[in-house]
Amino acid sequence: MTGLSPETLAWLETTGFTVKDEALWRAALTHGSMGEKKDYERLEFLGDRVLGLSIAQWLFDRSEAPEGKLAQRLNAIVSREMCAGVARGIGLAEHIRISKQARADGGRDSDNILGDVMESLLGAQFVENGFEEARKLVHLLWRPALESGAGERKHPKSALQEWAAGNRRAPPEYEVIDRSGPDHAAQFTVRVKVHKVGEAEATAGSKGEAEKAAAAAFMEKYA
Template sequence: MSDDTRAWLEATGFTVRDEEMWLAALTHGSMGEKRDYERLEFLGDRVLGLSIANWLYRQSTAPEGKLAQRLNAIVSREMCAEVARGIGLPAHIRISKQAHADGGRNSDNILGDVVESLLGAQYLDNGFEASREVVELLFRPALESGAGKAKHPKSALQEWAAGNQRKPPEYEIIERSGPDHAMTFTVRVRVHRVGEAEGTASSKGEAEKAAAKEFMEKYG
């Protein structure tokens, strides 16, 4: 690990002990190395979810449904990628030249995965309490901004259709483009006898969300 990357990790709030593990946390599969970030990302996803759930529970008296709504928004791939860009993560990802040329270093999916892999490394190297503190530090802007308080676009559309005695919205992927690690999805949502709208994003879920939001702006 370079001195620059280690200094960046520690300035960001992480504590580096096992350098090989932290190097794996920053390594994309395209490098073809024995260890990459995937297993750590699996663990970090759970660390992030529990940390955010803990914060929301302690800071709010909202009912379960509202807590779940905020949790889903804050731990979303889009939000994780926003955090990644905010801390300057793209420059430190170890990724092949081809994957970089294909836009991988700026992919929401990859950036979100690496944020979670770093949280997994923090947990293994320093324990849950230290991991929770880093999560609250990195995600504080989202937590304090009220992210997720507004209803998720797909939920809003579902309720709108039911309230207007329409069939449930139907989502369809109409286009996939780009390499596997930097895929772009375009989704169409249709409500029978009302209309349709489209959304494009770097994941199927975010494209559906964008399509639902567009639909509500056009017809809601």
């Protein structure tokens, strides 16, 4: 079988994707655990760039902010966490083609998998319909994030770094103290400490997100 189920095809079209080659979109929704020749990884690579350029253009056109502020917002809006949130908002999880074992391990609710498949769908939209149509869809699906001011606040790790420097403290030190779960649904626990001040811990679905959450927890506790 190389096509899509009627339910998934209808969902894609209702969401705003334009489907021509069903085999391409089937691959975009297929996790590597299925063991099939084509999965979402190559399309995710492409979709990541489509998303980044679409958001960068949106920010550039609508803001006179300096490069640093633009980059700060861009990083927040295209983050894995944000992509996963958009995926949940459109009901993507139930259409991901994933093995029974990976599904039992929580793969369909993994930020990493949801974010990757979200980007792979943008890659498929670009391949079939060109950048302009992909860009329009990004603006539609990411509009709540774009209009909410996401990323306008400083990244917690940057805020902690500056706080430590401003208070003449040693730079923050991050350490992964626990990693659990299978690769596709891993959980990382990170501890951040500042010498002679204290420490904080947080757990998330990626090392980066755990570091971010730990920094935020530290700032709330000590700053």
